[in-house]
Amino acid sequence: MALTVNTNVGALNAASAASKTNRGLEVSMSRLASGKRINTGADDAAGVGIAVRLNANLKATQQAVRNVADGIAYATTAEGALSEMANVLTRLKELYTQKATGTLSSDDTANISVEIAALTTALTTITTTSTWAGAAFADITVTVDAAGTTQAITGSKVAAPTAGTLASVNTALTTIATSRATLGSQINTLNHLANNLSNYEANLAASVGTIEDADFAAETTNLVKHQVLQQAATAMLAQANGQKQGVLQLLQG
Numbered sequence: 001m002a003l004t005v006n007t008n009v010g011a012l013n014a015a016s017a018a019s020k021t022n023r024g025l026e027v028s029m030s031r032l033a034s035g036k037r038i039n040t041g042a043d044d045a046a047g048v049g050i051a052v053r054l055n056a057n058l059k060a061t062q063q064a065v066r067n068v069a070d071g072i073a074y075a076t077t078a079e080g081a082l083s084e085m086a087n088v089l090t091r092l093k094e095l096y097t098q099k100a101t102g103t104l105s106s107d108d109t110a111n112i113s114v115e116i117a118a119l120t121t122a123l124t125t126i127t128t129t130s131t132w133a134g135a136a137f138a139d140i141t142v143t144v145d146a147a148g149t150t151q152a153i154t155g156s157k158v159a160a161p162t163a164g165t166l167a168s169v170n171t172a173l174t175t176i177a178t179s180r181a182t183l184g185s186q187i188n189t190l191n192h193l194a195n196n197l198s199n200y201e202a203n204l205a206a207s208v209g210t211i212e213d214a215d216f217a218a219e220t221t222n223l224v225k226h227q228v229l230q231q232a233a234t235a236m237l238a239q240a241n242g243q244k245q246g247v248l249q250l251l252q253g
Helices: 009-034 045-099 106-129 166-212 216-243 245-252
Strands: 140-143 150-153
Touching: 009 216, 045 106, 045 140, 045 150, 045 166, 150 166
Parallel strands: none
Antiparallel strands: 140 150
């Protein structure tokens, strides 16, 4: 092989190898620092596209989980208010039945009327103070998945029933019983949807992790490999540059 100065092939090869090793070292350090296998689109062009879509679905699903949880809380609160209204109406039915008997004195019936008036006022108080996040109860729909599917919450209208007679109390009790049964079935449905969403969320997160997350065992191995190769390339570059010093010895004679 000719002894030349202008072109140092050994140094060029060593420098090229060192450059490649440095890039590999930077990739390994980036992955270990971030915990992600994909930090730029260049790391995995197809994988980053899939990960973006999965992450968007994951965020939407997480919000849907919160929506369903809010819907359950909403329906449960409404059902609780209706339950207390049923208790008040049950007492009113008892009082109206007691008042209807002919064995009471006028003072007794007057006392019963006082309690009836107080309980009727309590019904109105329950309806005006029973709210969720400051909003009065009304039939609503809840978004239950990322596709925009909704679940209706009906029977949640908490309104003061007419309770001026025994017949009106019986009607109000029937209405509240139906509303509570409806809300109960809807709460159960929402709980099932919440369970399904939680499973779906976990599976989506696992899918994203499979694509994006770095394998620390593999990356630490790659890091050590690149560090050793970097040191070797640097040493070989120094050796290649040193070989050209022999030309000076020839010139000195």
